Amino acid sequence: xxxxxxxxxxxxxxxxxxxxxxxxxxxxxxxxxxxxxxxxxxxxxxxxxxxxxxxxxxxxxxxxxxxxxxxxxxxxxxxxxxxxxxxxxxxxxxxxxxxxxxxxxxxxxxxxxxxxxxxxxxxxxxxxxxxxxxxxxxxxxxxxxxxxxxxxxxxxxxxxxxxxxxxxxxxxxxxxxxxxxxxxxxxxxxxxxxxxxxxxxxxxxxxxxxxxxxxxxxxxxxxxxxxxxxxxxxxxxxxxxxxxxxxxxxxxxxxxxxxxxxxxxxxxxxxxxxxxxxxxxxxxxxxxxxxxxxxxxxxxxxxxxxxxxxxxxxxxxxxxxxxxxxxxxxxxxxxxxxxxxxxxxxxxxxxxxxxxxxxxxxxxxxxxxxxxxxxxxxxxxxxxxxxxxxxxx
Amino acid sequence: xxxxxxxxxxxxxxxxxxxxxxxxxxxxxxxxxxxxxxxxxxxxxxxxxxxxxxxxxxxxxxxxxxxxxxxxxxxxxxxxxxxxxxxxxxxxxxxxxxxxxxxxxxxxxxxxxxxxxxxxxxxxxxxxxxxxxxxxxxxxxxxxxxxxxxxxxxxxxxxxxxxxxxxxxxxxxxxxxxxxxxxxxxxxxxxxxxxxxxxxxxxxxxxxxxxxxxxxxxxxxxxxxxxx
Numbered sequence: 098x099x100x101x102x103x104x105x106x107x108x109x110x111x112x113x114x115x116x117x118x119x120x121x122x123x124x125x126x127x128x129x130x131x132x133x134x135x136x137x138x139x140x141x142x143x144x145x146x147x148x149x150x151x152x153x154x155x156x157x158x159x160x161x162x163x164x165x166x167x168x169x170x171x172x173x174x175x176x177x178x179x180x181x182x183x184x185x186x187x188x189x190x191x192x193x194x195x196x197x198x199x200x201x202x203x204x205x206x207x208x209x210x211x212x213x214x215x216x217x218x219x220x221x222x223x224x225x226x227x228x229x230x231x232x233x234x235x236x237x238x239x240x241x242x243x244x245x246x247x248x249x250x251x252x253x254x255x256x257x258x259x260x261x262x263x264x265x266x267x268x269x270x271x272x273x274x275x276x277x278x279x280x281x282x283x284x285x286x287x288x289x290x291x292x293x294x295x296x297x298x299x300x301x302x303x304x305x306x307x308x309x310x311x312x313x314x315x316x317x318x319x320x321x322x323x324x325x326x327x328x329x330x331x332x333x334x335x336x337x338x339x340x341x342x343x344x345x346x347x348x349x350x351x352x353x354x355x356x357x358x359x360x361x362x363x364x365x366x367x368x369x370x371x372x373x374x375x376x377x378x379x380x381x382x383x384x385x386x387x388x389x390x391x392x393x394x395x396x397x398x399x400x401x402x403x404x405x406x407x408x409x410x411x412x413x414x415x416x417x418x419x420x421x422x423x424x425x426x427x428x429x430x431x432x433x434x435x436x437x438x439x440x441x442x443x444x445x446x447x448x449x450x451x452x453x454x455x456x457x458x459x460x461x462x463x464x465x466x467x468x469x470x471x472x473x474x475x476x477x478x479x480x481x482x483x484x485x486x487x488x489x490x
Numbered sequence: 491x492x493x494x495x496x497x498x499x500x501x502x503x504x505x506x507x508x509x510x511x512x513x514x515x516x517x518x519x520x521x522x523x524x525x526x527x528x529x530x531x532x533x534x535x536x537x538x539x540x541x542x543x544x545x546x547x548x549x550x551x552x553x554x555x556x557x558x559x560x561x562x563x564x565x566x567x568x569x570x571x572x573x574x575x576x577x578x579x580x581x582x583x584x585x586x587x588x589x590x591x592x593x594x595x596x597x598x599x600x601x602x603x604x605x606x607x608x609x610x611x612x613x614x615x616x617x618x619x620x621x622x623x624x625x626x627x628x629x630x631x632x633x634x635x636x637x638x639x640x641x642x643x644x645x646x647x648x649x650x651x652x653x654x655x656x657x658x659x660x661x662x663x664x665x666x667x668x669x670x671x672x673x674x675x676x677x678x679x680x681x682x683x684x685x686x687x688x689x690x691x692x693x694x695x696x697x698x699x700x701x702x703x704x705x706x707x708x709x710x711x712x713x714x715x716x717x718x
Contacts, residue, residue, distance in 0.1 A: 102602045113590040401586045404547060405650065406575020406603040408568050484547050488586065 098411045107419040110395070121387045122427035124380025125467065129431025129460045131373040134438040137450035139366025143359050145448035158324055159197065160331065161313040164344035176342060177311040181335065185314070188330050190322035197315040208272040208305070210253060210295075217256040219271060221305070224248065224296035234265040234280035237298055247276035248296040251284040271297075272305060313349075324348070377463070380427070381471040388420050388475035392482075399479055400487030413480035420472025421465055428464025432457055493559075494657060494689055495521040495544060500553035502539065502712075513539050514550065515712045521705070523657070526684045527691045528700055531709035537693045538662055540709065544691060545578055545660045546570040558657065575603050579651025581661040585643040587635035587650075594618050594631040597649045604654065621649040625679060641672030648679055659683065661692040665699070677702055 098106075111118050162176030177196065185194040210219040224237045229248065237246055247269070254261035257269060264278045276297065285293060297305075318327050328348045335346050392399070399412055439450040500517040503510040513536045521527055521544075531537045542548035543555075546565070555563050562573065574580075579600075587596045597618045601609055609617075622628045625645035627638075635643055644664060651659050661680070665673040681702050684690050692703075700706050700718075708716040 098602050109595070110590045397586065398588050398590075401588060402599070402603070403571070404545070404574060404580045404586075405600045406571050406654075408571040408603075410568075411603060485542055488547075488582070 098407070098414075100414075103411070103414050103418050104422075106415055107422050110391075111419060111422060114391075117387060118423055121383050121423055122430065124376065124383045125424050125427030125464055126380075126431045126434060128374060128377030128380050129428050129464055130434035130438060131376065132370045132463075133432055133435025133452065133456055133460055134442060134450065135370045135373055136366055136456045137435070137439045137452045138442060138446070139362055139370075140451040140453055140456075141443075141446070141448045142362050144451050146355065146358055146362070156192070156318045156320065158316050158318060158328060159313055159349040160316060160328070160335075161347050161349055162344055163347055164342070166343070175311075176339060176344065176346070177314055177335075178338070179311070181311070181314060181338070184338065185316060185331055185334060188327065188334055190319050190327040191331070192317040192319045194314055194316045196311040197313050210249075210257065210269050210271045212257040212267065212269045215257050217253050219250070219253050220294045221271070221302060222294050222296055223299045223302045225299065229296065230283035231280045232283045233262045234278070236280055237296065242298045242300050244298065245274060245276045245301055246279045246298065247271065248280040248282060249278050250282050250293050250295045252293055253295060254278070254281045274301075274305070276301070377467060381424070381467040384420055384423055384468065385471040385475060387423075388416060388472050389478075391419070392416060392475050392479040396482065396487045396490060399482050400484045400489075403482075403484035404488060409480040412482075413476045416476035416479045417469065417472050420476065421468035424464045424468035424471075425461070428461050431464070432460050435460070492523050493520055494523045494525075494557070495519070496554075496556040497544075498554040498556075500543070500550050500555070502536075502543065502548075502550040513712050514543070517553070517714060519707070519714065521689065521691065523689055524684070524687045524704075525689050525691075526681075526702060526704045527689075528703040528706045529691070529693045529709060530695060530697075530700070530706055532695065535709040536712040537709045541660055541662055541691060541693045544658075545580060546574050571603075572605055575600060575605070576654055577657050579654070579656040579659045581644070581647050581651050581659065581664045583663040583666040585635075585640070585647045585667075587643055587646060589635055591635075592631070593627070593633050593635065593638070593646055594622070596635065596646060597621060597653055600650060600654045617653055618649075621652050622646075624652065625649045639672075640668050641675060644668065644672075644676055645679065648676070648683075652683070656688075658689045658691060661690065663694055664692065665694070665696065 164176070179196075182194040182196060185191055208219050208221055210217055229236065231248065232251065234248075237248060249257075249261075249264055249269070251261055254264045258264040258267070261281045264281055266278065268275045268277050270276075282295075316327075316331060318324055325348070332346050402412060402415075403409075436452060439452055443449040497517050497519040500514055500519075501512070502514040503512055505511075517540065529537045529540060539548060543550055546562075553563075554561065557573070558577070565573065587593075588599070591599070598614055601614050601617065618631065619628060622631060625648050627642060627645055627649070630638065630642065630646075635646065638646065647664075648659075659680070664680070665676050668676065677699060680690055680692070684702075684704075692699075703718075706716075706718040707714055708718075
């Protein structure tokens with residue numbers, strides 16, 4: 098029997114059991130739609146993350162030093178000298194190099210602030226007219242660049258002065274230099290990335306940085322050069338000029354962080370999708386069960402078909418195609434429901450789920466495979482049935 | 491007339507729990523092209539088993555079966571399916587139409603299982619019409635089997651048996667589930683087919699029907715006791 102006629106035959110017999118077929122399909126629909134929505138949420142998260150990371154400079158790499166003795170103070174080892182940025186400019190492929198105090202792309206300096214007997218850890222950033230909400234006191238003014246003034250973050254002010262408003266006008270010591278507190282910032286929101294940062298003027302922070310040793314270098318790579326290769330030549334140069342220290346220079350690509358995050362999200366998504374895929378397995382067993390029922394019920398029909406000349410292979414294909422159609426149609430409906438779920442989820446989430454073509458194709462393929470895997474045994478049973486026993490029961 | 495079917499020393503056993511039931515004992519039988527054969531006997535005499543065996547549905551344990559001059563004793567399952575499809579037509583007591591298909595589709599079915607299926611859709615539709623007309627039910631093509639009476643269903647089954655233009659029609663008590671009036675109708679159709687040189691082999695226990703037969707085989711306890 099030709100494939101087209103086999104498909105037609107399956108359609109006719111499925112049509113005569115619409116409710117049963119639909120109930121069997123539900124398992125597959127739930128499985129596929131939940132896998133689709135979870136994958137789409139994961140995809141959406143990745144896309145969102147890529148967007149927010151896109152503003153980090155793609156050509157910038159960060160070189161840090163890891164001492165052999167992990168507890169060694171980098172300030173004493175001095176893995177980078179002030180002249181390093183100047184020399185590294187001559188390395189092929191390097192656009193420019195500069196000392197950085199950054200971690201993960203955000204520039205900040207840390208210090209220890211103290212007021213009489215109380216001390217606290219303070220994160221410091223240059224104040225360049227950033228949008229800050231001052232709770233007490235005032236912001237730094239432009240003409241105050243050379244003065245040692247500080248806008249203290251709320252938590253630090255609370256630790257040092259108990260009631261933050263008392264801090265205004267007082268002098269605190271940060272890394273050995275006295276700053277006058279001109280303002281106290283609003284308490285940051287729960288999820289603020291820059292929360293808990295105090296601000297000082299650009300000059301003050303440069304002065305502070307020049308006193309501390311360089312802990313890492315930012316190197317901008319010229320377009321068309323391989324980051325890894327340029328890093329190798331930089332590494333050679335650095336080891337030459339700092340031959341007396343023990344440890345190794347390490348490359349930190351800010352995009353590598355993004356990639357790792359992406360990977361983690363990918364693994365997590367896959368894991369959750371796998372768990373919801375269990376419902377697919379249950380659905381598959383439902384299909385197998387109903388196929389067994391169908392084969393038993395239609396024993397007589399199988400016998401008649403064999404008597405008028407159907408080969409065992411035709412019978413096998415007929416039942417297999419039926420199973421595939423149940424799961425395939427379930428899969429398509431599942432994709433449709435998954436799409437609707439994604440739209441609904443998108444309303445409540447800060448980022449929209451992204452349904453990829455590959456997940457649609459994958460879901461279709463999986464549902465067809467489920468049909469084959471769980472339909473094959475009942476179909477083989479049907480094809481091996483003795484025509485006499487099938488007709489006369 | 492040529493020998494269409496030749497059975498030589500056919501034996502068949504059914505395996506029971508701890509014994510063997512000897513259902514057919516040394517069957518020797520010749521059926522010629524154009525015969526109207528009736529197999530008679532009480533229930534349990536092995537007449538249906540013999541018919542199924544002739545129809546390539548059942549297997550036998552020893553002996554030799556020649557069909558149309560060829561030894562068909564050791565055919566594979568696929569070859570047997572092909573013989574059934576192109577050379578034989580079956581009619582059953584309970585009609586055995588497929589309920590999920592329409593009348594037309596039921597009649598068409600053997601054509602779909604034909605191996606070299608270069609029969610076009612148009613040709614199939616034409617043949618379905620032709621044989622529905624033969625049994626006088628052309629206008630029922632789109633209906634479902636459950637909408638028809640028993641006699642009508644049996645006529646559809648005859649049309650289905652005829653559609654591949656087979657040598658032999660095998661009928662297992664085709665009138666067993668019908669009243670006497672429709673029984674006559676069905677028998678007249680079969681008789682007409684026989685006159686058109688179709689070989690008909692029919693199982694029955696109705697003595698009245700032997701008037702249609704050219705050859706009557708009496709079976710008792712798996713043995714042929716008499717051939718008229």
